[in-house]
Amino acid sequence: MTRDYITRTGWQMLRDEADHLWRTRRPAVVRALADAAAEGDRSENAEYIYRKKELREIDRRLRYLGRRLDELVVADARPDDPGRIFFGARVTLIDDAEREHVYRIVGADETDAATGAISLNSPVARALLGRSAGDTVAVTLPGGLAEFEILAVEYPG
The missing domain is CATH 1.10.287.180 (Transcription elongation factor, GreA/GreB, N-terminal domain)
Incomplete structure (x- = not known):
């Protein structure tokens, strides 16, 4: 469960x-x-x-x-390694077209595309979990494969 x-x-x-x-x-x-x-x-x-x-x-x-x-x-405890991406992290990414994206990994009940709050179960969040700044991740999206470089990881509040 x-x-x-x-x-x-x-x-x-x-x-x-x-x-x-x-x-x-x-x-x-x-x-x-x-x-x-x-x-x-x-x-x-x-x-x-x-x-x-x-x-x-x-x-x-x-x-x-x-x-x-x-x-x-x-889940409001800060992780032991705040440099890695876990639940609650605010992550700054850059895509292949040099566009910057900022996402916060949250629960399914609080997702909001307008503010960049994405579900822990989304393809992007699943690909980011456990990664650190400087890592590159490939994510399969509805439009095809996308690559992102992780620029920053922070835990607000």
């Missing part, structure tokens, strides 16, 4: 989302649903139907977050 890792920041973001849904969003939807139900005929009440659906979606997300937060393992 493999473990699902997450950074402390990623875990806190999921926890904050669950808290927001439970303490703020859900009560507001329940109030709106009660108001819509008080209007009478529910079978043709669009507001009532919409709020019921919205409440189901919130409850579904809360169930998912509750299960997920219990399953995740927070």
